[in-house]
Amino acid sequence: MCLGIPGRIIEISGSVAVIDVAGARKTVSMALLDGVSMGDYVIVHAGFAIEKIDTQKAEETLRLINEVIVKR
Amino acid sequence: MKYLDEYRAREQAQGILGRIREISKRPVNIMEICGTHTHAISRYGIRQALPPNIRLISGPGCPVCVTSAGDINRIIAFSRARPDVIIATFGDMLRVPGSNSSLQEERAAGGDIRVVYSPLNALDFARTNPEKEVVIYAVGFETTAPTVAATILQAHTEAIKNLSVLSLHKLTPPAMKALLDSGGAVIDGFICPGHVTAIIGAKAYGFLADDYHAACVVAGFEPLDAIFGIYMLISQLEAGRAEIEIQYDRVVTWDGNRRAQAIIAEVYEPCDSTWRGVGMIPGSGLAIRQAYAQYDALRRFEIPAGDETEPAGCRCGEVLKGMIAPPECPLFGRACNTERPVGPCMVSSEGTCAAYYKYRSITV
Numbered sequence: 396m397c398l399g400i401p402g403r404i405i406e407i408s409g410s411v412a413v414i415d416v417a418g419a420r421k422t423v424s425m426a427l428l429d430g431v432s433m434g435d436y437v438i439v440h441a442g443f444a445i446e447k448i449d450t451q452k453a454e455e456t457l458r459l460i461n462e463v464i465v466k467r
Numbered sequence: 468m469k470y471l472d473e474y475r476a477r478e479q480a481q482g483i484l485g486r487i488r489e490i491s492k493r494p495v496n497i498m499e500i501c502g503t504h505t506h507a508i509s510r511y512g513i514r515q516a517l518p519p520n521i522r523l524i525s526g527p528g529c530p531v532c533v534t535s536a537g538d539i540n541r542i543i544a545f546s547r548a549r550p551d552v553i554i555a556t557f558g559d560m561l562r563v564p565g566s567n568s569s570l571q572e573e574r575a576a577g578g579d580i581r582v583v584y585s586p587l588n589a590l591d592f593a594r595t596n597p598e599k600e601v602v603i604y605a606v607g608f609e610t611t612a613p614t615v616a617a618t619i620l621q622a623h624t625e626a627i628k629n630l631s632v633l634s635l636h637k638l639t640p641p642a643m644k645a646l647l648d649s650g651g652a653v654i655d656g657f658i659c660p661g662h663v664t665a666i667i668g669a670k671a672y673g674f675l676a677d678d679y680h681a682a683c684v685v686a687g688f689e690p691l692d693a694i695f696g697i698y699m700l701i702s703q704l705e706a707g708r709a710e711i712e713i714q715y716d717r718v719v720t721w722d723g724n725r726r727a728q729a730i731i732a733e734v735y736e737p738c739d740s741t742w743r744g745v746g747m748i749p750g751s752g753l754a755i756r757q758a759y760a761q762y763d764a765l766r767r768f769e770i771p772a773g774d775e776t777e778p779a780g781c782r783c784g785e786v787l788k789g790m791i792a793p794p795e796c797p798l799f800g801r802a803c804n805t806e807r808p809v810g811p812c813m814v815s816s817e818g819t820c821a822a823y824y825k826y827r828s829i830t831v
């Protein structure tokens with residue numbers, strides 16, 4: 396029940412958004428998040444978007460992982 | 468799917484594991500607090516892939532499992548006493564056995580118990596059943612608490628009068644402190660929960676590094692996240708450092724989700740809470756504030772505390788504290804399995820016993 400899954404906002408109106416979660420469309424409350432817009436990736440938990448995914452940081456994490464591996 | 472698949476690459480996982488083997492010299496105990504981490508670690512065979520000097524201990528991070536026997540017995544008794552009440556519960560709570568029944572059995576016997584994916588579903592029940600009372604059986608950590616709080620605020624805005632919440636929400640940092648204070652399991656570092664921390668912010672763990680010299684890394688839930696989080700912890704521990712680091716920084720920040728924090732603070736105040744196996748932990752629960760008393764099921768109804776007797780032979784309490792691993796329970800895999808679970812740690816999809824049982828033959 397604690398699961399949070401990533402999805403992309405494909406529609407947003409007021410505090411409700413439609414989110415594409417692995418191809419499935421979910422209607423989700425935006426009541427817990429400020430400053431999100433169309434196309435943003437968010438983490439969805441229990442019908443709410445609980446946090447935005449920082450796409451730049453996401454790339455950096457992968458780069459960092461590869462760096463650590465290459466250092467061997 | 469984007470932001471999932473790239474964190475599941477097997478080759479990279481092997482690469483980081485290789486690095487961990489190179490840098491890891493001393494014996495360390497690392498606790499993963501969160502049940503979702505326990506599952507990822509079991510599912511991808513990470514425990515077995517680590518060198519033997521790194522011990523991963525599972526902690527009290529499954530919301531279903533830490534709900535006390537008394538709090539399960541009390542909702543069952545309440546549902547029997549009040550057939551006019553709709554009880555809205557997350558699916559995982561349904562099968563958890565109380566002392567002599569479960570919500571699932573109560574439902575089969577005619578109780579109006581409905582599973583919700585989101586607490587907002589309970590709002591729909593309240594709207595469409597104005598003659599009935601709807602009670603949300605609200606378990607969960609800091610990730611779930613704001614979703615229930617937002618539901619209460621929505622009910623308030625819409626002037627919905629027949630919805631209330633039995634708040635059994637629990638807070639993670641006080642439980643980590645209680646575990647260290649109890650002197651039970653020896654813990655050198657924590658893999659901190661990604662989504663709880665997205666809400667509360669990584670700074671919430673500052674006291675663990677400062678006062679307990681415990682290393683903390685907030686990690687994501689995909690295998691590369693978990694393995695890299697362990698690499699970061701081992702790097703700290705080998706260097707004698709105890710710091711708070713964020714591996715999962717695409718989602719987690721130092722300050723957390725301020726809006727969710729404000730909504731939690733608006734609706735709830737900290738209270739003492741009883742954790743299965745651990746007992747009462749001061750300030751580890753969330754009670755509904757006086758200003759929202761009309762949404763507090765405890766104020767609206769008579770819901771007496773339940774009997775705290777644990778299922779016979781079940782050692783979930785010790786499992787939750789990291790004192791034993793599930794296979795050390797004599798019932799594990801024999802009298803207790805996922806088909807016929809004895810205790811909550813085997814019932815819940817995030818339970819430690821369920822994770823060990825389900826993935827018992829996996830290696831990387």
Ligand code: SF4
Pocket residue numbers: 780781782783784786793796797798799800803804808809810811812813814820
């Ligand atoms: S294996 Fe079953 S009986 Fe043993 S501790 Fe786990 S849930 Fe309880």
